[in-house]
Amino acid sequence: MIDFKHSGLDFNEPLILSMLNGSIKKRKIGDFVDSYLTDDEKNKDKICKEIPRVFVTSINPKSYTYELSGIEGVFREKTSVMTKITFDDNSHITLKNNTKLFNYNNGKISRLTSKKLRINDYLPLSEYIPIHEEEIRSLNLLEYNTER
Numbered sequence: 001m002i003d004f005k006h007s008g009l010d011f012n013e014p015l016i017l018s019m020l021n022g023s024i025k026k027r028k029i030g031d032f033v034d035s036y037l038t039d040d041e042k043n044k045d046k047i048c049k050e051i052p053r054v055f056v057t058s059i060n061p062k063s064y065t066y067e068l069s070g071i072e073g074v075f076r077e078k079t080s081v082m083t084k085i086t087f088d089d090n091s092h093i094t095l096k097n098n099t100k101l102f103n104y105n106n107g108k109i110s111r112l113t114s115k116k117l118r119i120n121d122y123l124p125l126s127e128y129i130p131i132h133e134e135e136i137r138s139l140n141l142l143e144y145n146t147e148r
Helices: 029-036
Strands: 014-018 024-029 048-059 064-078 082-086 092-096 102-106 108-113 129-132 137-140
Touching: 014 029, 024 029, 029 064
Parallel strands: none
Antiparallel strands: 014 024, 014 048, 048 064, 082 092, 102 108, 129 137
């Protein structure tokens, strides 16, 4: 759901990763990004770095279906301007103002930046992520993410 070129989540936001060996890992996005950076890179104001392939659930912008897509790199930028989005179930996410999201409005899905979100906008979210194995399965994120 997050476009690598236009994204930025708060350091403490959870990230569900699907590894090539089929395992599922949950990590804070900041810890995940930092695991690929040297100490010198962590101190830069802005850094972008390619990484070995891992997968997250995202929306395919052509078919609007949830699928696993590969993360090809990590991006870290120091910023003080963040937006906190609270959902109907009181869960929330904190992200940079220019993060691109999908919006559902009048039966259509479109893209917009988080700074253009308004109260009562609908963001399509998934409770499940696919697991790539020979057998098709899914993981219920509401059961897996017990912190929220």
